[in-house]
Amino acid sequence: MTEHASAPLAGDAPFLIGEAMSGGYGTGPDILHGCTIAVNRGEIAVIVGPNGAGKSTAMKAVFGMLDLHSGSVRLDGQDITALSPQERVSRGMGFVPQTSNIFTSMTVEENLEMGAFLRRDDIRPTMEQVYDLFPILRDKRRQPAGELSGGQRQQVAVGRALMTKPSVLMLDEPTAGVSPIVMDELFDRIIEIARTGISILMVEQNARQALEIAHRGYVLVQGANAYTDTGKALLADPEVRRTFLGG
Amino acid sequence: MSDILNALVAITNFILIPATAYGSQLALGALGVTLIYGILRFSNFAHGDTMAFGAMSTILVTWWLQSQGIGLGPLPTALLALPAGVAATVLLVLVTDRTVYRFYRRAKAKPVFLVIVSMGVMFVYNGLVRFIIGPDDQNFADGARFLISARDFKQMTGLDEGLAIRSSQAITIVTAVIVVAFLFWFLERTRTGKSMRAFSDNEDLALLSGINPERVVMLTWVLVAALATIAGVLYGLDKSFKPFTYFQLLLPIFAAAIVGGLGSPLGAIAGGFIIAFSEVAITYAFKKVAGYLLPEAWEPDGLVQLLSTDYKFAVSFVILVIVLLFRPTGLFRGKAV
Amino acid sequence: HSNEIKIGVLLGFTGPIESLTPSIAAGAELAMTEVNESGLLLDGATVTPVRGDSTCVDASAATAVAERQITDDGIKGIMGADCSGVTGAVLANVAVPNGIVMISPSATSPALSEAEDNGLFFRTAPSDARQGEVMADVLMEQGVKEVAVTYTNNDYGKGLADAFQAAFEKAGGKVTISAAHEDGKGDYSAEVGALDSAGGERLVVVGYVDQGGSGIVRAALDAGAFDTFHFPDGMIGDALTEKFGDEIEGSSGQLPGTDSPGGDKFKELAGDAADASSPFTPEAYDAAALMMLAMQAAGSAEPGDYKDKIEMVANAPGEQIFPGELAKALEILKNGGDIDYVGATAVELIGPGESAGSYREITIKDGKIETVKYR
Amino acid sequence: MRTVFLFALVGLLFVVTGFTSSWNVALGIFNMGLISAIMALGVNMQWGYAGLFNVGVVGFVALGGLAAVLVGMPPTPDAWSAGGPRILLALLAGAGAVVATIALRRAMRPGWSRALATVAVLVVGFFLFRAILDPAVEAIEAVNPSSTGYLGGLGLPVLLGWPAGALLAAGAAWAIGKTALGLRSDYLAIATLGIAEIIIAVLKNEDWLSRGVKNVIGLPRPVPYEVDLQSSESFVARARDWGIDPVTASSITVKLAYAGLFALVLLALLWLAQMALNSPWGRMMRAIRDNETAAAAMGKDVTARHLQIFVLGSAICGIAGAMMVTLDGQLTPGSYQPLRFTFLVWVMVIVGGSGNNLGAVLGGFLIWFLWVQVEPIGLWVMELVTSGMDGGNPLRQHLIESAAHMRLLTMGVILLVVLRFSPRGLLPER
Amino acid sequence: MIEVRNMVKSFGGFRAVDDASLTIETGSITGLIGPNGAGKSTLFNVIAGVHKPTSGQVLMDGEDITGLAPHQLFHKGLLRSFQIAHEFSTMTVRENLMMVPAAQTGETLWNAWFRRGQIAAEERALAEKADEVLDFLTISHLTHELAGNLSGGQKKLLELGRTMMVDAKIVFLDEVGAGVNRTLLRTIGEAIQRLNRERGYTFCLIEHDMDFIARLCDPVIVMASGSVLAQGKADEIMQNEAVIEAYLGTGLKNKVET
């Protein structure tokens, strides 16, 4: 087994990197202990790990939703550690949180519109794409998102993020609670998106399928990198399989 | 025949017109309350006094205009001064938000804290207004008082019942309708309006969608200030300006907002009318009307009054409770935090 | 100063009647300045008013304030309180226990006559019971047989309205409806609707001129429900004519007052220091004056001593004293003479420390208040 | 620790008042502080434990006061003979109508027919009620209106009025809860606010019950009267050796007596409240407050618990109300203003720290103290501001004139400042 | 154990559950799968008394329990977990568990005041039990953390933990797996089997992780657009064309080149 924890990434400088991040919520104890997450342009990076490892926290940190007391976040070479979340959005970052990730009182369509809030161009085509990806949403476009089923909510959430036409897309467990068929659809779509040069950074518990398609995988344990390698390699690592992927 | 007419006129003059006007006045106030609740998610007890402040600043300007001999002919000069009043009020609420509310918003405090804080603000405004203009009532209405006065009506129609419509009433009703329509359109259709709703729904996610919370909040306050001033001035024109009354208005205003469903503009106006009509109609003594309609023989000697006017307030609240029992979040399915 | 005497001015500076109180207080303080300027009180003592907020409605707060005035400021008497509710509380819980004299310019509730007061409580406003009868007579004489009544929903309004109704009906009149109105409410269409429907030759408005009372009149006029009214004291003041001018042409009313020139004297004395025509302002002047004169008569500012002198200085025999003549009065008393204080409202204390009350009947002519006669 | 410190601080406030102005004032404020604390305790139960937004406090306080009158005042025999029985009959009729309605609603299936039937029964019942009631009312109110004109009370010791107040308030709360507790947050709030208004309206206008706005004064006291003390040799003598003048001594004695009684009640209630909060019952309540759906799924009967806590809290407000009327020695319906008895109490709870009984008590004392003491502060500030200007200066006049309004302003500022620096209240829940 | 007859639940015009009939055998671990929006959670909510059914009935051991309130069902031994976690956020994790058991002496005021001793004893027992459960769920380090601060998955575990605090007859689990680490999910699976074997719990669980379903469940019921599409052993179901068409799909089309 190979320790890649803080090894520099293969190839050119990463498009988005949160480097050696340490921090926690408010005055609470640190959750992250010098953890590093990066993704190259047009690639897919997947974070896996036990519950409470700090995956979501790491994502939030990268998006500037909790203040780090050490470490930095760089987007396309520029340091954005100090930027506020919505500034990051305007710089082309999109994020789907793990929980409460839709506007429950607004209709599905309005949710998508809000996703495209910063866009000035015509959003129709993108919306059509989202509807093609998640047909069920087309039928429910006029329904308050709060009345949707768990899986449908998840689809709305991802759809919302797609609407931002981001240059890097961050997904926290996008497939939690969606049916296998939709999950496959979703992953397919994610691959396509990546092919168009958009970087994808996602947390997954359906780790096997996720690592399948990942260029790079991170295993977080207690807020620190335990393993870092290509998705394939991690899948192949029996230790990782046993302890994190459920055998 | 003319008896029937008289009866109708009486009812119109003593129930329909006053209730409609009063309803619109409540609705205008309720709109402000409902907007704050809808976007910033708390019941703002300072609204009554915000209205008072708005009215006051308008009055001061009005007086100045009047002293300059500037006026609007038949229309009250106050309308001319309104923009200035709005500006002043906007300033006030924005300062308040910066110094007071923002802190709790950042701290993600429970709504009830904001409610209590708004009470604090209420006290302060309360003192402020009395400080500047004093507690007595001020009259600043000018221009034509009536569209049609009871006397003229009697002369015109020869009926022995009068019918009076004050211009202030007319203005109020029209304004109310326009404002409601505007707000509805604004919140439901425009991008900005939607972003405000999004903010109220899920602040963090709004952030992630690139919506600037500070901007939303500011916009809300500006709207509220404008609404409060308009409501306050129109009310003052119709009745008279007295700080204490504006505080008293708070109760029926909230009732209106709640019956209609907090957060819904349409609800506000519907609520306003429900409260107003239940106050005016249910305690109305039908003696006179009955007198016109019934033959001499059966003319009632009692008042034919369901409840004495002492209970008009109680009545409107009974109605409110009943409505809520069937529609727990108001007629138009309001929010609840 | 050689010695300073403090007198509490306990009025509802905030709350429902906050707009009446400033001029009431001014009235009282007018008397005090007058006395100070004379410099004759108890060989050169000066009187200073100590204002306190009775809130008019919050009995607990009022008692606390009164308590403080007595123990902190060491006041020797209370000019107040205003609303009968708080007056009762302050009397029972503060004045009586501490043996402090209270003279209320405005608490008119008959109930207070029964209150347990150890001879410490007086008032310069006549009890409602009396005014009710007078009001009935006035209307009867004008040949008005049927009226609608609306009263402000507090002890003053209710008490007076009841007294009036009783007297009026005894005299053969008919009260078509007696409907309460709450002060400071947003809208009075409901009340006016009911009043109009009940009908009547006049609308009797037992309220306050800068409170619901005017609201009712305004609504009634606008809706064309009534165009002549009858007003008791609470409604009569310059504010009334300022607001309605000749709209209420031909309306009538009465308020405490005498043919004795006291009223007018007070008016000119007051000048713009106090609004002489606003309710209870003259009464306040008299209340304060009485208190100080009694002190002079007793030769002491101790409530225990001067409380018994109050009736003496207020009533005959003795030389009549009008507003602006306090110096003279002090002089007389100093020389052991006797006075009959008439003051601005022709004070005459009867029974349990109440003013007998003589009344001035008025009518509105050309948008002005005109005195018809005194009774 | 913080708790002890803060309580010491508030205690100090009173002591300082005692020395600087006088113990009479201090005790006076303290007594009302005790009552306020009890009210705050009641509201805190409803909001802090169960998240019930009750803004009808003033109503329950008023009911408590009514109970005190109905128990403590002597009966009016003439009034009773004039219309007492008939009143009772009318009340029975009213109750009957309500019961009938409920039975009816049980019996019939939901639908238009039921709705109509309900309305019909209620309307008929209402008119029947009025038909029986009105003459009786006329008769009773005719009995010497200026001093009685009402049925009077039972003439029992006024202390019994306190539990009675609790019962009366509890009864009302139960009825209200049965109907309105389905509502959430601000909707419940406004509903309770309205119901309170209704209660006050009844108190103001039903003269036969408690003289309405004509007020009931001269309520008998549970403690001796100052004047009696002053006239009792032994007392005066004792006062003399203590070296205090009898007048002050008497009023202080009386206030101490009240303080003792009130403190007793407060401590008892506080103990019960604490025990309840730190027990599985309290835990269940907090669970319900946090998430009703889940609590229900975990087998907790949410509706029943809500009703229970609503009744309890209201009962406590009722006691406080009765105590206050006893202290004032009078019932003045006109003085029951939401601002004073609902909002102020809420301020006490929130400033003190909702969910924390001690917090509520602390808030009760602190806020009441300020409510009374900010008035001189206001004046003082004004004088400070205007000290520079010469007497005649109109601005100075104006400012001094409006000094009274500094009271609310100061109050507001203080409230804002406190909440600014301890946003979750002085003694937060956790 | 549970029998659902012609259940219909419609929201406005939309029939979320459309004439669904199914039975859950005593002692079984029944899996309920189906596309998103098939009506699984709604069915759960109807059975658990959160929604009133539009029509149809629910029987428990032959007794009609349609429309009973959730807390009544709880006392009949029917427990459920929520798809979107419903923790008591201002209470500690341990308290979250301790509040569950029914008929605690301390839950009536009178006892809370006057039977302190007995309560103390009960509390001690409860605390121990809660700690066992937390150990079992591998989150004992969070015993005193506020439940509101838990991570998405930890909240799920807490949900499961609650059902383990009492002896239930039947437990409905709505997507315990979603967002739970797969290794941990295995343990949970074993836990479920153990509870089923040793304590005789009956389980009915909604899950989208087919391995998990296959490992535990027999039988498996498939819902689609509100009604039952198929029922049978896991492996049969996985072969079923209709099910593959509607739910399982055929795996990824694209593959990444790495």
Ligand SMILES: Nc1ncnc2c1ncn2[C@@H]1O[C@H](COP(=O)(O)OP(=O)(O)OP(=O)(O)O)[C@@H](O)[C@H]1O
């Ligand atoms: N808002 C918060 N305040 C305080 N602590 C928190 C908060 N949110 C999470 N934590 C703690 O931080 C740790 C990591 O949480 P995080 O949500 O990042 O875990 P995770 O890796 O996303 O787990 P999961 O896979 O279950 O989502 C957990 O122990 C949790 O208790």
Ligand SMILES: Nc1ncnc2c1ncn2[C@@H]1O[C@H](COP(=O)(O)OP(=O)(O)OP(=O)(O)O)[C@@H](O)[C@H]1O
């Ligand atoms: N309150 C509601 N109002 C209107 N429609 C609703 C409501 N709740 C659920 N629905 C609809 O009912 C359908 C079934 O929802 P349900 O939550 O039962 O699906 P599910 O089978 O649990 O799906 P998932 O596997 O995604 O949780 C969905 O299409 C949803 O949109």
Ligand SMILES: [Mg+2]
């Ligand atoms: Mg997570």
Ligand SMILES: [Mg+2]
């Ligand atoms: Mg579901």
